[in-house]
Amino acid sequence: MKVLYMSHRYHTNQTTIMKGWKENGHEIRFLSQYAGKVEDYTYVKPIVVGYSKLFQAFDYLYIHFLKRKDPAAIDMKLKCGVPPLFKLVKYIREFAPDVAILRERSIYTIVMNAVCKHYHIPTILYNLSPVWEEPKKRDLAHKIVWKLTPKYRMTPTNLVGIDFTGLVKDENGYWAPFLMEPQLPPEEKTYFANGRVNIFCIGKYQERKNHQMMIEAMEELLPKYDLHLTIAGEVSNHFHEEYFRNVSEYVKSHHLEDRVTFYKNLNRSAISEEYKKADVYVVPSTGEPASITVIEAMAFSVPAISGSDNGTASYIDFGKTGYVFRDNDKEDLKDKLEKIVCDRENLVQMGAAGYRHVQENFQFRNYYAQIEAILRRMKAD
DSSP states (O other): OEEEEEESSOOGGGHHHHHHHHHTTOEEEEEESSOOSSOOOSSOOOEEOOOOHHHHHHHHHIIIIITTTOTTGGGHHHHHOOOOHHHHHHHHHHHOOSEEEEESSSHHHHHHHHHHHHTTOOEEEEOSSOSEESOOOOSHHHHHHHHHSOSSEEESOSOSSSOOTTOEEOTTEEEOOOOOOOOOOGGGOOOSGGGSEEEEEEOOSSGGGOHHHHHHHHHHHTTTSOEEEEEEEOOOSHHHHHHHHHHHHHHHHTTOTTTEEEEESOOHHHHHHHHHHOSEEEEOOSSBSOOTHHHHHHHTTOOEEEESSBTTGGGSOBTTTEEEEOTTOHHHHHHHHHHHHTOHHHHHHHHHHHHHHHHHHSSHHHHHHHHHHHHHHHHHO
16 A cells, blocks of 8 residues: 655654554655654654745745744644645645655645645644644634545544543544554663663753643652652753743752753764663643653553643553653653652562554554544445
């Protein structure tokens, strides 16, 4: 099968999926709107299609003048970016895919969906909205967007958090989980380097990632436990730089330099080395659409903790492979962290359970089964 992907950028969480397609004899092409700062092109190198010249001019004006003080201005293009039509058509016709998987409900997807329909190419929407969510909005604008984008969708998010209360299942939504290759089995892992429990976090240096809350929670446990925290984050603009300076200053003013280590823009190899040294992994963020890092940690036999406002919090088998704490709640984060660090023997058992969890539930066969289910349903329509 020939599979065409389109996304705003090629994210590292796609790497294992691309590997699975290739190892099973399929042909892949990946189109992206732009290239990210840190990406892994081991299995596929995306073709950067970009934006129309007119939109590029507007985007420059929007970021540098109209919204120059807004750190989120750079993301406007994800929903509103307009593709260069003739270049896009050329790539689609050239590859002639059996199916196209299009990221997000956006202008880019609307255009590409129309092109694919013209050439009788089935399309699947890929987004991070959960399968189980609050009842859909039924206003005219939303109905138009749904009509112009693919009917069936796949998502790595089953629900946000772990509570199904008040949620409704999307009848056209399919849970196709993030994938992760097992990396370090528990029998080969060394825990508690330097006699400490070593905590690891990954996330861009920005407010919603809650680095300072994480530092404060760890700091309050130091009188009882020997802990060290490592934070690896992306710094790619001046907003990140400013936040990084603020968090670093907190560490210095509280004399935590020997307890907290910061890294900027680590590559994948360096990130893997940090997982090998970690004993606990934490996603302290709020507003996290879907962090693949919870299963990335488990693949290294590391138990994971996540905030409840995370689309992959449900990947954690609560109490067995890690814990989920209440969103933005430092006291609950501290409580869940202490549940793990207080019992080192149990910590190791949770790491082993996480490794098995990845082996059983987050492999290419789990993902491919959902693609097959969607294609069967399309044929039956």
